[in-house]
Amino acid sequence: MVVRCTSFGINGIDGYKVDVEASARPGMPAFDLVGLPDAAVKESKDRVRSALSNCGFKLPSAHFVFNLAPADIKKEGPIYDLPITVNLLTLAGHLHADLSQSAFIGELSLSGELRSVNGALPMVITARECGIKRIYVPRANAGEAAVVEGIEVYPVHHIVQLRDLLEGRIEMEPAKPVRANNNSYSELLPDFSQVKGQLEVKRAVEIAAAGGHNILLIGPPGSGKSMLAKRVPTILPDMTFEEMIDTTKIHSIAGQLHGDGLITQRPFRAPHHTVTPVGLGGGGTGSIKPGEVSLAHHGVLFLDELPEFSRSALEVLRQPIEDGTITISRSGQNCTYPCSIMVVAAMNPCPCGYFGDPTHTCTCAEAKIKRYLNRVSGPLLDRFDIQVEVPPVKFEELRATEQSESSREIKERVNAARELQRKRFEKSKTTCNAKINASEFERFCKIDSEAEKTLRRSFEKLGFTARAYNRVLKVARTIADLERSELIMSHHVLEAVQYRSLDRKYWAV
Numbered sequence: 374m375v376v377r378c379t380s381f382g383i384n385g386i387d388g389y390k391v392d393v394e395a396s397a398r399p400g401m402p403a404f405d406l407v408g409l410p411d412a413a414v415k416e417s418k419d420r421v422r423s424a425l426s427n428c429g430f431k432l433p434s435a436h437f438v439f440n441l442a443p444a445d446i447k448k449e450g451p452i453y454d455l456p457i458t459v460n461l462l463t464l465a466g467h468l469h470a471d472l473s474q475s476a477f478i479g480e481l482s483l484s485g486e487l488r489s490v491n492g493a494l495p496m497v498i499t500a501r502e503c504g505i506k507r508i509y510v511p512r513a514n515a516g517e518a519a520v521v522e523g524i525e526v527y528p529v530h531h532i533v534q535l536r537d538l539l540e541g542r543i544e545m546e547p548a549k550p551v552r553a554n555n556n557s558y559s560e561l562l563p564d565f566s567q568v569k570g571q572l573e574v575k576r577a578v579e580i581a582a583a584g585g586h587n588i589l590l591i592g593p594p595g596s597g598k599s600m601l602a603k604r605v606p607t608i609l610p611d612m613t614f615e616e617m618i619d620t621t622k623i624h625s626i627a628g629q630l631h632g633d634g635l636i637t638q639r640p641f642r643a644p645h646h647t648v649t650p651v652g653l654g655g656g657g658t659g660s661i662k663p664g665e666v667s668l669a670h671h672g673v674l675f676l677d678e679l680p681e682f683s684r685s686a687l688e689v690l691r692q693p694i695e696d697g698t699i700t701i702s703r704s705g706q707n708c709t710y711p712c713s714i715m716v717v718a719a720m721n722p723c724p725c726g727y728f729g730d731p732t733h734t735c736t737c738a739e740a741k742i743k744r745y746l747n748r749v750s751g752p753l754l755d756r757f758d759i760q761v762e763v764p765p766v767k768f769e770e771l772r773a774t775e776q777s778e779s780s781r782e783i784k785e786r787v788n789a790a791r792e793l794q795r796k797r798f799e800k801s802k803t804t805c806n807a808k809i810n811a812s813e814f815e816r817f818c819k820i821d822s823e824a825e826k827t828l829r830r831s832f833e834k835l836g837f838t839a840r841a842y843n844r845v846l847k848v849a850r851t852i853a854d855l856e857r858s859e860l861i862m863s864h865h866v867l868e869a870v871q872y873r874s875l876d877r878k879y880w881a882v
């Protein structure tokens with residue numbers, strides 16, 4: 374006798390359908406699992422048998438064979454505990470139900486309770502695309518799974534409850550969508566109004582947010598670099614529903630949702646500088662996990678104390694920052710995760726922190742400063758469209774009683790600039806000025822003749838690379854957008870060039 378039910382697996386950021394078949398023939402008790410299972414899948418037979426026995430379900434003495442099709446894709450994780458259990462209950466005559474329109478994902482505990490699995494959201498999305506009507510998921514995954522419309526999601530906490538539900542002995546309402554962290558920014562949360570003075574830096578941060586540009590903040594200790602960086606998400610435009618789904622999918626695969634539903638606010642990831650290349654880019658033993666760059670998808674990756682990161686970790690970032698995706702290859706497996714991010718980095722100009730500070734004397738030897746700064750490679754530095762100095766805050770500024778501009782006010786301007794960009798890129802895949810590609814350059818970055826002259830002068834005098842030239846123009850495009858000017862003018866270019874001059878001040882020592 375052969376029975377089958379449907380389950381799903383994860384490949385990259387998408388789910389794929391897995392048919393779980395089972396057959397039993399009389400003979401010595403045995404339990405075989407085929408279909409390229411990894412260690413976690415293989416162990417499922419012990420979990421399932423113990424759970425069934427602990428819940429009072431007797432199994433006949435037979436040779437059971439389970440097949441996870443398609444057999445040429447490696448199956449990972451404990452997702453298949455639940456479909457295997459369902460098949461076993463059917464084979465043993467403990468369950469009589471039509472399972473043709475249903476799918477199952479979930480890990481079992483030895484007492485028959487269901488534990489959450491990673492990647493529930495992308496699997497449920499695929500289930501809906503495959504025409505599945507009902508999907509049974511662990512209760513802890515219900516929040517994210519219920520976000521998907523057009524499929525009934527049933528949160529299950531125990532296999533006895535599942536049996537009763539499938540046989541119609543109990544009734545249950547499908548789960549309703551839950552939204553994670555969807556309180557709008559309140560007064561308790563970081564806000565730009567808490568940052569006194571620093572008007573030039575705030576202007577640079579606003580431009581960065583308006584165009585999605587990477588920004589590097591350099592300044593002495595205590596000048597407020599980390600404080601400013603943490604407030605960047607508060608002025609970024611609200612996420613679209615597609616962006617929410619994209620980001621939630623990655624967090625779901627990484628097992629970082631912790632029972633939450635849809636992520637509705639842009640992620641802010643601030644990995645410590647001891648992070649490994651794998652932690653930052655993705656990989657790891659077992660299944661390939663998304664790294665910090667992908668967890669920050671559609672949000673901000675904050676690299677505090679940039680030169681303290683290992684060179685190998687920083688170099689991992691170079692390609693994904695440029696492309697918006699990262700491909701991880703490992704022993705015959707390839708996995709591509711998206712990482713459309715804005716990088717915000719902060720650093721001191723030297724090991725003691727006071728190089729170039731008018732109020733303190735720097736105690737570092739020149740060679741030491743050079744070594745310190747050279748930890749940030751030229752190509753990486755080149756990727757920061759905006760590089761800005763954060764000077765120490767003046768006493769009068771700190772004591773000033775007038776209220777600084779709030780995040781809400783800045784966000785309004787950012788939103789207006791983004792709206793122009795949304796219209797501009799309506800027919801293209803580009804999302805913001807920072808991501809304008811080579812083919813769109815001519816069309817979207819039109820400059821007037823005066824601006825052309827300014828640009829030529831800066832290019833020759835400052836020795837820009839081709840990338841720096843492109844990036845200056847993109848920043849100028851954003852500055853023009855903030856002014857609602859379709860044409861890029863000379864003063865837009867001048868301001869943009871000014872944000873590219875720090876490498877000459879510090880890196881040319």
Ligand SMILES: Nc1ncnc2c1ncn2[C@@H]1O[C@H](COP(=O)(O)OP(=O)(O)OP(=O)(O)O)[C@@H](O)[C@H]1O
Nearest residue numbers: 567568569570571593594595596597598599600766
């Ligand atoms: N402009 C400012 N307005 C109000 N408070 C500020 C400002 N700048 C700094 N502070 C205060 O100083 C503290 C330290 O700032 P922050 O940690 O951002 O400094 P930093 O530049 O990151 O220093 P480091 O280089 O040591 O990391 C902040 O928590 C805040 O209380």
Ligand SMILES: [Mg+2]
Nearest residue numbers: 598599677719
């Ligand atoms: Mg800091």
